[in-house]
Amino acid sequence: MATDPTTAPVASMSTRAIDSFLEERGFGTIAFGSEEGGYAVPMSFGYDRSNQRCLFQFISHDDSRKQAYLERSNRVSLSVYEWNGIDDWRSVVLHGSLSELPEDEHHAAAVTFAANATPISLGIFPGPANELSFSWHELRISEKTGRRANPVANTLEESPE
Numbered sequence: 001m002a003t004d005p006t007t008a009p010v011a012s013m014s015t016r017a018i019d020s021f022l023e024e025r026g027f028g029t030i031a032f033g034s035e036e037g038g039y040a041v042p043m044s045f046g047y048d049r050s051n052q053r054c055l056f057q058f059i060s061h062d063d064s065r066k067q068a069y070l071e072r073s074n075r076v077s078l079s080v081y082e083w084n085g086i087d088d089w090r091s092v093v094l095h096g097s098l099s100e101l102p103e104d105e106h107h108a109a110a111v112t113f114a115a116n117a118t119p120i121s122l123g124i125f126p127g128p129a130n131e132l133s134f135s136w137h138e139l140r141i142s143e144k145t146g147r148r149a150n151p152v153a154n155t156l157e158e159s160p161e
Contacts, residue, residue, distance in 0.1 A: 023049060
């Protein structure tokens, strides 16, 4: 039985639950902003729990909107969610700064990314693959919050006395 959306109980996620969720999802929407407006794009990421950061492999053309926004401000937000129904969802929002990784950190980033990111096809990028550039970036998290449906509360509310 579905809960009325105006009264559906919500619970905060613990730090451990947030970390586990980020490791298992590996895909979200990263949002860039500037005085002129904003830009949000779905991206795969690898979550590095021990260093509290998300690792991204940017794949772009010379006229990349991601790179253009990143040059204006390195402050970003990342939204990661799972929706199975009104009583079965989780959502995490991260805020922090995004910066390019030095070359000596590329291998470690690639290992974390391979373990946790959702793979994508290069076919989603327009134009020939040899015109794409690749770079590794990290989101240093300054704030993270997580919320989820609270099915336990639903069960308690629906139980007869």
